[in-house]
Amino acid sequence: RPDLPGDPAAPPEFPAGTPVAVLTAEGLDRFLDYRAPGGGVSVGDFVAAPLGPRRVLGVVWGPGRGGFPPEKLRDIARRLDVTPMRGQMREFLTRAADYTLTPLTLMLRLASRAPGLGEPPASRPLLRLTEDVPERMTEARARVLAAFAEYGNLGFAPGELAALAGVSHGVVAGLEKAGVIRREIVTRDPPFPRLDPEAPARALSPAQAAAAATLRARVASGAYSTTLLKGVTGSGKTEAYLEAVAEALAAGRQALVLLPEIALSVEFLDRVEARFGARPVEWHSGVTQANRRRGWTAVAEGRAQLVVGARSALFLPFADLGLIVVDEEHDGSYKQEEGVIYHARDMAVLRASIEKAAVVLASATPSLETWANAEAGKYARLELPERFGVARLPEMAAVDLREAAPGPGRFISEPLARAVSDRLAAGEQVLLFLNRRGYAPLTICRACGHQVGCDNCDARMVEHRFRGRLVCHQCGATRPIPTRCPACEVEGKMTALGPGVERVAEEAEALWPGARRAILSSDLAQGAAELKARIDEIAAGGADLVIGTQLVSKGHNFPHLTLVGVIDADLGLQGGDLRAAEKTFQLIRQVAGRAGRAERPGLALIQTHLPDHPAIRAILENDDEGFWRAEAEQRRFAGAPPYGRMAGIIVTGTDETRAWETARALGRAVDGLRALGAEVYGPAPAPIARIRGRWRARLLVKAPKGVAIQSAIHAWIAAVAVPANVRVTVDIDPQSF
Ligand code: ADP
Numbered sequence: 001r002p003d004l005p006g007d008p009a010a011p012p013e014f015p016a017g018t019p020v021a022v023l024t025a026e027g028l029d030r031f032l033d034y035r036a037p038g039g040g041v042s043v044g045d046f047v048a049a050p051l052g053p054r055r056v057l058g059v060v061w062g063p064g065r066g067g068f069p070p071e072k073l074r075d076i077a078r079r080l081d082v083t084p085m086r087g088q089m090r091e092f093l094t095r096a097a098d099y100t101l102t103p104l105t106l107m108l109r110l111a112s113r114a115p116g117l118g119e120p121p122a123s124r125p126l127l128r129l130t131e132d133v134p135e136r137m138t139e140a141r142a143r144v145l146a147a148f149a150e151y152g153n154l155g156f157a158p159g160e161l162a163a164l165a166g167v168s169h170g171v172v173a174g175l176e177k178a179g180v181i182r183r184e185i186v187t188r189d190p191p192f193p194r195l196d197p198e199a200p201a202r203a204l205s206p207a208q209a210a211a212a213a214t215l216r217a218r219v220a221s222g223a224y225s226t227t228l229l230k231g232v233t234g235s236g237k238t239e240a241y242l243e244a245v246a247e248a249l250a251a252g253r254q255a256l257v258l259l260p261e262i263a264l265s266v267e268f269l270d271r272v273e274a275r276f277g278a279r280p281v282e283w284h285s286g287v288t289q290a291n292r293r294r295g296w297t298a299v300a301e302g303r304a305q306l307v308v309g310a311r312s313a314l315f316l317p318f319a320d321l322g323l324i325v326v327d328e329e330h331d332g333s334y335k336q337e338e339g340v341i342y343h344a345r346d347m348a349v350l351r352a353s354i355e356k357a358a359v360v361l362a363s364a365t366p367s368l369e370t371w372a373n374a375e376a377g378k379y380a381r382l383e384l385p386e387r388f389g390v391a392r393l394p395e396m397a398a399v400d401l402r403e404a405a406p407g408p409g410r411f412i413s414e415p416l417a418r419a420v421s422d423r424l425a426a427g428e429q430v431l432l433f434l435n436r437r438g439y440a441p442l443t444i445c446r447a448c449g450h451q452v453g454c455d456n457c458d459a460r461m462v463e464h465r466f467r468g469r470l471v472c473h474q475c476g477a478t479r480p481i482p483t484r485c486p487a488c489e490v491e492g493k494m495t496a497l498g499p500g501v502e503r504v505a506e507e508a509e510a511l512w513p514g515a516r517r518a519i520l521s522s523d524l525a526q527g528a529a530e531l532k533a534r535i536d537e538i539a540a541g542g543a544d545l546v547i548g549t550q551l552v553s554k555g556h557n558f559p560h561l562t563l564v565g566v567i568d569a570d571l572g573l574q575g576g577d578l579r580a581a582e583k584t585f586q587l588i589r590q591v592a593g594r595a596g597r598a599e600r601p602g603l604a605l606i607q608t609h610l611p612d613h614p615a616i617r618a619i620l621e622n623d624d625e626g627f628w629r630a631e632a633e634q635r636r637f638a639g640a641p642p643y644g645r646m647a648g649i650i651v652t653g654t655d656e657t658r659a660w661e662t663a664r665a666l667g668r669a670v671d672g673l674r675a676l677g678a679e680v681y682g683p684a685p686a687p688i689a690r691i692r693g694r695w696r697a698r699l700l701v702k703a704p705k706g707v708a709i710q711s712a713i714h715a716w717i718a719a720v721a722v723p724a725n726v727r728v729t730v731d732i733d734p735q736s737f
């Protein structure tokens with residue numbers, strides 16, 4: 001069934017010299033005609049082709065369009081030794097480009113982001129089996145020989161061989177000394193160990209077993225489907241969808257699991273290894289260049305069975321993809337906001353529909369889009385209503401800050417402080433949650449009222465006391481914390497206003513000096529490995545009091561944690577964002593879900609000025625369905641997604657006047673869109689009106705659901721002259737509106 005072009009026995013579609021269209025991966029948004037090289041090429045072939053003085057990577061997309069003087073056609077330099085791009089992949093990229101209004105070349109670049117494609121793997125001395133038989137056979141030595149039998153006499157690095165065979169390095173060294181294995185120069189990638197889909201699973205609860213059976217059947221059908229797997233944190237969703245993975249692997253198809261965060265993937269890799277006996281292929285920004293090329297190639301050749309990765313893994317060249325899992329599908333990190341603007345959940349569904357694969361969207365708090373699609377019957381819906389084993393959902397209660405306000409410059413209320421003291425006295429772990437990095441969001445001069453802002457952005461500088469700097473969260477610029485006001489030059493009046501996690505940690509230190517504290521904030525860890533180590537230490541009970549940002553809301557298991565204090569539940573509810581309630585609901589439900597994962601019952605205390613806000617009430621009353629229904633009603637009324645179409649048009653430029661002139665010209669040229677029934681709002685300053693020195697104006701397009709806004713927007717922008725230093729980007733289905 002999979003369409004595998006590039007059969008070496010088949011003649012090339014285009015013999016040497018025929019004009020063919022090549023889509024270049026860099027710089028150009030169009031097909032260029034070239035002459036096929038000696039040996040010819042076929043559609044989907046990766047090629048190296050000259051472009052001006054450079055040589056670029058391209059993919060043969062079809063016959064040349066002609067019309068170009070044949071004597072001016074340049075020659076493709078060579079066909080690369082890379083598995084050709086399948087028809088399904090080309091269709092996916094084309095449709096994704098159309099949907100997101102992105103040049104196809106940029107999509108293609110996402111799909112070929114593996115350095116050294118077509119280059120042979122590095123040659124290095126690796127251990128291979130000789131003809132000699134060991135004089136003394138031991139069980140461990142037999143396992144090494146069995147590894148060669150299983151994987152072939154490919155050549156292995158010593159550590160790799162020890163790991164594949166499950167023996168110590170000493171055993172490998174001993175065999176080398178005995179002459180049974182020998183180092184030879186070998187040109188190859190190390191193989192990925194096989195995952196065993198028949199390895200025994202854990203005993204599933206009845207609810208898990210039912211969900212797993214349905215998921216397995218959907219994968220086995222070989223047809224496209226999307227299923228929402230809804231279940232509170234700790235209900236065993238991961239365990240259930242691993243069965244769907246097993247089904248795909250057993251059918252000889254590939255599976256992809258998307259996770260919202262790299263630090264989570266380490267825990268997940270362990271679980272995959274426990275379930276299938278080996279680790280999957282990883283794909284995210286932390287993977288080395290060499291391993292990228294190796295992973296990409298193994299995925300294209302169908303040797304990689306399971307990929308675990310970030311959203312960009314959706315653009316890998318799977319040979320036969322049978323399943324895509326989007327874990328924590330509501331998570332905001334699935335939206336890529338720069339370069340190619342896309343939502344991984346939408347792209348997963350698109351790709352699966354083309355590949356005839358099953359999609360599983362797993363979450364305790366699905367996005368409204370997914371909930372609505374399940375309501376409408378477009379997605380199937382499975383529920384895991386209870387936590388696995390003895391763990392229970394935490395009890396939820398509000399602390400009304402209008403009555404129990406902490407003193408000035410303090411953020412932990414009396415009722416919360418009492419609850420924390422109780423839990424600490426009982427030897428239990430506590431989490432204080434505030435979704436704000438740094439010490440204080442605002443540095444203000446008490447003499448003149450000046451607020452310290454970033455020079456490059458329309459944003460305030462945030463104090464990070466642990467680093468001793470003010471930091472811009474938009475562009476990363478830093479400067480020393482001033483003692484003298486940059487505006488009125490008065491000394492000693494600069495004051496930090498408002499809380500960040502560091503400040504809450506400081507307050508906690510004063511309240512509970514004996515407690516072992518840990519701060520979890522993305523800026524305080526050096527990379528994923530350190531973060532993972534810290535999380536493990538906390539999970540093992542290495543801290544009494546955890547103070548964290550939204551990092552803690554994501555999937556980590558903290559078995560000793562029994563109390564979650566939400567410092568400011570109203571933080572995300574301010575501002576005019578229509579998704580504010582949804583995001584707050586998801587975040588606080590996720591954070592509260594960290595409490596009480598083991599035997600001890602959990603409690604979540606939520607500090608708020610708005611205990612009657614529908615989102616806060618729904619959180620307190622555990623009323624998911626009521627919340628989504630009310631949210632859906634509001635969105636429907638506003639004609640907002642998922643009940644209407646929306647697109648954000650961001651116009652940016654270093655020259656404010658030019659950027660705004662372009663935005664205003666767009667604002668005037670809206671007749672075509674209006675004729676389709678769409679409305680255009682703006683231009684207005686974008687939510688952050690300047691970032692990295694570029695001014696940002698925004699227009700919003702809103703249209704009824706049935707209107708294909710992409711082509712209309714494309715025509716609209718194409719008709720307006722855009723100066724060279726101004727950029728117009730389109731964000732279909734923006735996250736904030
Ligand atoms: P979720 O993905 O819904 O948050 P998990 O699959 O991570 O839930 O399960 C929560 C916890 O329960 C994990 O520690 C997991 O190891 C454990 N667990 C889940 N299902 C089983 C099972 N069938 N047998 C044993 N432990 C399980």
Ligand code: ZN
Pocket residue numbers: 454455456457459472473474475476477692
């Ligand atoms: Zn800045």
